[in-house]
Amino acid sequence: MKGNKPMPDTAIRIQQFTKEYPVPRQKEKRVAVNNLTLTVPTGGLFGFLGPNGAGKTTTIKMLLGFLPPTVGEAWLFDRPVGDDRARQRVGYLPEQPYFPKFLSALEVVKAHAGLSGLSGSRAKERVETCLRQVGMWDNRHMILSKCSKGMTQRVGLASALVGDPDLLIMDEPSSGLDPLGRKELRELLTALKNDGKTIFLSSHLLSEMESVCDRVGVMARGTLVACGTPAEITQAGDGIRVQIESAERDEVLNTQIKDWGGTVEVVGEGSAFLRVPSAFVYQVMGLLETRRARLVAVTSQRETLEDAFLRLVG
Amino acid sequence: MQALRNIGIIGRITMLEGARKQVFHVLMLFAVFLIFGSASLAKFDQHVQMKMLNDLCLFCVFLVSSVVAITITVTGVPGEMEQKTVYPVIAKPVARWQFICGKYAGAMGTVAIGMAIMAATFTFLQLSYAGHLDMAMFYVLPFLYLETAILAALALWLSTWASWPLAWFLSVLLCLLGNLKFPLYDSLMARPQSGFNRVAINTLYHLLPNLESFNFKDAMVHHLTVPNAYLWQTAAYGIFYTAALLTLASLTFARKEL
Numbered sequence: 141m142k143g144n145k146p147m148p149d150t151a152i153r154i155q156q157f158t159k160e161y162p163v164p165r166q167k168e169k170r171v172a173v174n175n176l177t178l179t180v181p182t183g184g185l186f187g188f189l190g191p192n193g194a195g196k197t198t199t200i201k202m203l204l205g206f207l208p209p210t211v212g213e214a215w216l217f218d219r220p221v222g223d224d225r226a227r228q229r230v231g232y233l234p235e236q237p238y239f240p241k242f243l244s245a246l247e248v249v250k251a252h253a254g255l256s257g258l259s260g261s262r263a264k265e266r267v268e269t270c271l272r273q274v275g276m277w278d279n280r281h282m283i284l285s286k287c288s289k290g291m292t293q294r295v296g297l298a299s300a301l302v303g304d305p306d307l308l309i310m311d312e313p314s315s316g317l318d319p320l321g322r323k324e325l326r327e328l329l330t331a332l333k334n335d336g337k338t339i340f341l342s343s344h345l346l347s348e349m350e351s352v353c354d355r356v357g358v359m360a361r362g363t364l365v366a367c368g369t370p371a372e373i374t375q376a377g378d379g380i381r382v383q384i385e386s387a388e389r390d391e392v393l394n395t396q397i398k399d400w401g402g403t404v405e406v407v408g409e410g411s412a413f414l415r416v417p418s419a420f421v422y423q424v425m426g427l428l429e430t431r432r433a434r435l436v437a438v439t440s441q442r443e444t445l446e447d448a449f450l451r452l453v454g
Numbered sequence: 455m456q457a458l459r460n461i462g463i464i465g466r467i468t469m470l471e472g473a474r475k476q477v478f479h480v481l482m483l484f485a486v487f488l489i490f491g492s493a494s495l496a497k498f499d500q501h502v503q504m505k506m507l508n509d510l511c512l513f514c515v516f517l518v519s520s521v522v523a524i525t526i527t528v529t530g531v532p533g534e535m536e537q538k539t540v541y542p543v544i545a546k547p548v549a550r551w552q553f554i555c556g557k558y559a560g561a562m563g564t565v566a567i568g569m570a571i572m573a574a575t576f577t578f579l580q581l582s583y584a585g586h587l588d589m590a591m592f593y594v595l596p597f598l599y600l601e602t603a604i605l606a607a608l609a610l611w612l613s614t615w616a617s618w619p620l621a622w623f624l625s626v627l628l629c630l631l632g633n634l635k636f637p638l639y640d641s642l643m644a645r646p647q648s649g650f651n652r653v654a655i656n657t658l659y660h661l662l663p664n665l666e667s668f669n670f671k672d673a674m675v676h677h678l679t680v681p682n683a684y685l686w687q688t689a690a691y692g693i694f695y696t697a698a699l700l701t702l703a704s705l706t707f708a709r710k711e712l
Contacts, residue, residue: 204541204544206544207712227546230545232545234538237538238538238539240470242471242474255464255546255548256547259459296542
């Protein structure tokens with residue numbers, strides 16, 4: 141059915157999404173998302189970052205048609221989000237998924253297979269594959285009220301995957317998972333990405349995002365403040381850390397480092413860390429030779445996604 | 455076809471969930487206890503005893519079915535939103551009206567399970583006391599079910615815009631008004647009313663469901679014959695009223711921010 145249609149180039153296209161909520165007894169409205177324009181190409185993993193209240197979940201809710209935007213439009217695989225068929229190729233994992241608690245894991249995933257349009261042996265096969273993929277096959281008859289948070293999360297993941305969607309929208313997928321579960325999730329995300337799926341993932345776990353995301357968007361106070369590959373976003377803070385030993389405090393060296401936009405941190409008797417942009421690495425080496433300071437170590441001080449995130453939303 | 459499948463799947467989940475809840479089991483135990491209890495109350499000569507037994511048993515069936523129907527539907531949609539169970543379902547290609555119809559179908563499935571248990575108990579008592587089955591049961595009980603179907607649709611519509619306690623209260627109130635519609639109307643119109651009041655009373659009279667017309671309990675108790683045409687008319691009225699309420703509920707839910 142879906143295999144016959146050519147895959148559009150963009151999985152998600154958002155144009156000037158704005159969501160305002162009225163504030164009780166006040167004239168002005170609270171802006172949850174402000175003029176968001178974003179394009180997520182087909183294939184790859186897009187990380188949607190932002191602190192609490194940045195507008196990530198509101199954006200996801202608007203994308204899935206749970207909330208109408210005050211202004212703006214969006215398309216999923218070129219279909220407007222208001223069209224129920226737009227969600228035909230989408231799997232969604234909400235933050236801390238909830239399911240009817242008197243149902244078993246198997247019943248829930250089976251129901252979601254049916255809602256995704258699968259039936260018969262194909263549905264049966266997908267249900268088993270997905271429950272095995274998330275490690276819940278052995279506990280498939282367990283009633284959800286007896287499942288742990290992590291197990292419910294796995295059932296949620298299986299329900300999102302069961303329709304074999306081309307686009308997976310995940311809100312904090314690793315919440316509730318233990319370290320092993322997180323590792324398995326990372327492997328699963330990588331496998332899905334390699335399978336050609338598009339994954340749109342919101343998360344607070346930035347170190348995990350950095351290792352798996354192809355592109356990221358950073359939201360702060362309802363506005364998209366940065367969007368690009370992790371390397372593009374972290375580039376501005378790229379630098380080196382140089383550990384030196386010097387017999388005495390060298391004011392000339394300190395002044396020169398500061399002139400290059402770096403910092404000097406004295407850490408003990410005759411020992412210091414210099415932090416400078418990587419563009420000045422050779423000049424620093426020359427300066428150390430001139431000032432007769434002993435070089436102990438040079439390490440790359442590339443800004444992590446977390447550093448960039450803090451810089452952008454701070 | 456996928457729309458019908460979606461309704462069926464949501465209905466099945468709702469029914470399984472409803473039938474596995476402890477409160478449902480307690481209500482069923484209570485109903486069976488009430489039906490058996492009514493047998494011990496009806497201690498007269500056999501003719502009067504059977505009339506009382508039928509009367510009390512049918513009242514129990516109506517009471518418990520109505521409570522189950524109202525409670526399940528009134529908490530269904532708000533509960534799904536509060537517990538966020540609605541999100542994974544609505545994120546699938548499922549239209550909002552399909553969700554509403556599915557929830558309704560599931561609730562009515564649970565009511566049907568409950569009614570079947572109560573009907574079985576009632577049948578057992580009838581066979582034990584009278585030695586035969588009163589065939590009127592075969593139309594009295596379906597019409598009681600149709601009455602609860604209207605109540606459930608009403609409760610569902612109320613729950614799409616009101617909080618569940620308010621929706622529950624309004625459903626019970628409308629259930630009472632719907633059953634007392636004729637005497638209430640007659641007593642209000644017998645008094646002198648202003649022109650505005652007369653219009654308001656008449657409007658309410660026509661808008662309120664005529665639940666009393668589904669009550670064939672007296673016909674069964676007193677062995678009266680009900681014309682077939684009247685039965686068909688009442689059934690059509692019940693189905694159209696339910697469909698109208700479900701349409702209203704779907705329209706309200708479609709505009710709701712989740």
